[in-house]
Amino acid sequence: MKVKELVDICADPKCESFIYKGQIAWQHGPDHYCTINCFLRETQKK
Numbered sequence: 001m002k003v004k005e006l007v008d009i010c011a012d013p014k015c016e017s018f019i020y021k022g023q024i025a026w027q028h029g030p031d032h033y034c035t036i037n038c039f040l041r042e043t044q045k046k
């Protein structure tokens with residue numbers, strides 16, 4: 001789990017917010033999340 005800059009869409013299907021360059025986002029494998037809340041919701045789902 002790390003914080004990095006990127007341009008992507010939040011991997012949480014309930015969110016799908018755009019993640020802009022310079023915005024802090026959370027990475028989990030190939031997926032990116034706009035907030036820690038999205039990250040935890042998806043990564044703790046299983």
Ligand SMILES: [Zn+2]
Binds near residue numbers: 012015016034038
């Ligand atoms: Zn999100």
